Every structure is written in structure tokens, then in C-alpha cells.
Amino acid sequence: MSSPAVVRLTDLTRSFEQGGVRIEVLRGVNLTVAPGEIVALLGPSGSGKSTMLQAVGLLEGGFGGKIEIAGIDASALPPEGRTKLRRDHLGFVYQFHHLLPDFNAIENVVIPQLVAGRAKGEAEERARSILSSLGLGHRLDHRPSQLSGGEQQRVAVGRALANQPQLVLADEPTGNLDEHTADIVLEQFLALVRGEGSAALVATHNERLAARMDRVVRLHEGVLE
Numbered sequence: 715m716s717s718p719a720v721v722r723l724t725d726l727t728r729s730f731e732q733g734g735v736r737i738e739v740l741r742g743v744n745l746t747v748a749p750g751e752i753v754a755l756l757g758p759s760g761s762g763k764s765t766m767l768q769a770v771g772l773l774e775g776g777f778g779g780k781i782e783i784a785g786i787d788a789s790a791l792p793p794e795g796r797t798k799l800r801r802d803h804l805g806f807v808y809q810f811h812h813l814l815p816d817f818n819a820i821e822n823v824v825i826p827q828l829v830a831g832r833a834k835g836e837a838e839e840r841a842r843s844i845l846s847s848l849g850l851g852h853r854l855d856h857r858p859s860q861l862s863g864g865e866q867q868r869v870a871v872g873r874a875l876a877n878q879p880q881l882v883l884a885d886e887p888t889g890n891l892d893e894h895t896a897d898i899v900l901e902q903f904l905a906l907v908r909g910e911g912s913a914a915l916v917a918t919h920n921e922r923l924a925a926r927m928d929r930v931v932r933l934h935e936g937v938l939e
């Protein structure tokens with residue numbers, strides 16, 4: 715039997731009420747992401763990309779439709795079940811790094827592994843290997859404030875992959891970087907994700923970067939084209 719899709723969204727809906735006005739942001743999104751597949755989510759500002767990633771990331775409620783992660787219906791789970799699903803299967807990269815400021819690069823990649831129950835030595839070895847593959851072997855002891863924007867973002871990528879997630883959710887992961895640095899960081903991100911065999915759903919408005927991924931889907935007026 716083939717392994718289940720890492721994500722399957724069926725008729726996903728989300729609307730917000732603002733000042734008495736109802737905005738329907740997602741109007742019935744359907745999407746399937748296969749294991750190891752890297753999908754670019756394109757759409758103009760305000761089209762609902764972040765809202766869609768929040769749904770898949772199981773970070774918020776309020777969505778209609780069905781969200782399945784690794785073959786499990788998340789919509790039917792209690793909050794602790796969703797937390798476990800998120801911890802076991804998902805990794806996150808945001809536009810801003812959100813690294814722990816008081817910990818250095820290697821610690822930022824080790825800590826999530828310790829939380830997940832991995833032994834310290836093994837976690838350190840893995841963190842070193844991931845950060846070296848991201849070109850940061852010479853920056854392991856640096857804290858976020860001692861790293862460039864591109865380096866900070868690469869550590870954030872390493873942290874997202876630390877626990878071998880089946881799916882990485884990335885919201886404008888290079889949106890805060892200049893074009894040249896964004897290209898380098900994206901290439902390293904894609905290489906690491908491919909090397910680990912993870913799938914990824916990457917929100918961006920950058921067509922050029924989207925073209926480097928396996929498939930492009932577009933959000934338009936609340937549905938995927």
C-alpha cells in the first residue's frame with residue numbers, strides 16, 4: 715500500500731468578522747501533498763496564504779472542512795491530539811527567524827530534539843550535521859544577534875528540520891532577505907528538505923523562487939487554481 719498523503723485538505727474554509735463585515739478568506743480549498751513533495755503556494759498579499767498555513771499547522775481553530783495530516787483527520791482530534799500531531803509530523807519556518815535569543819545556533823537546533831526525547835549527544839551530532847550542510851559549520855557558537863539575517867534564517871531552517879518532520883510549513887521563509895541571499899538560503903532549504911525526504915508547503919509571492927519547487931498552486935479568491 716502506498717503511504718498516505720502528508721496533507722489532504724478537503725473543502726477548507728475560513729472567514730473573519732471585522733467591524734461587522736464578514737470576509738471569506740478561504741472558500742473551499744482542496745489540496746493533496748504527497749510524501750517528499752515540495753509545493754509552492756503562490757498568491758498576492760492578503761489572498762490567504764498564511765491563513766492556509768495556519769490551518770495545516772493546526773495552530774488555530776475556526777476552520778471549516780477537513781484537514782488530514784499523515785492520514786489522520788486532525789479536524790476530529792482534541793487539542794492535545796493536534797499538539798501531538800504537530801510535534802510528531804510538522805516543522806515550521808517563518809519570515810522572521812523566531813530563534814531563542816539567549817542560545818547559540820547549535821543549541822537552537824538541539825533544544826527541539828531534546829524536547830522530542832532524543833539523547834543529548836545524538837541531538838548535538840544531528841544539529842552539527844544539519845548546520846554544516848547549511849554552510850554554518852563555522853557559526854555554531856554564535857547567538858542569533860551575532861549572525862546575519864541569512865544565517866539566522868538558515869538556523870531557523872535547521873531547527874524546522876531537526877526532528878525529521880514529514881512536512882515543513884514555510885511562510886515567506888526568505889521574504890526578509892535580499893534577492894541574492896534569498897536565492898542561496900532557498901537553495902539550501904530545498905536541498906536539506908529533499909535530502910531529509912520531507913515534504914514542504916512554502917508560501918511566497920515570488921514566482922521565480924516558486925519555480926524552483928516541484929509544483930506550484932495559486933490561491934485566488936479563496937480557492938486554489
Ligand SMILES: Nc1ncnc2c1ncn2[C@@H]1O[C@H](COP(=O)(O)OP(=O)(O)OP(=O)(O)O)[C@@H](O)[C@H]1O
Binds near residue numbers: 758760762764919
Ligand atoms: N485574525 C484575523 N482577523 C481578521 N482578518 C484576518 C485575520 N487574519 C487574517 N485576516 C484577513 O485574511 C486575509 C488573508 O490574510 P493572510 O495573512 O492569510 O494573507 P497572505 O496571503 O498570507 O498575505 P501576505 O502575503 O501579505 O502575508 C486578509 O484580508 C487579512 O486581513
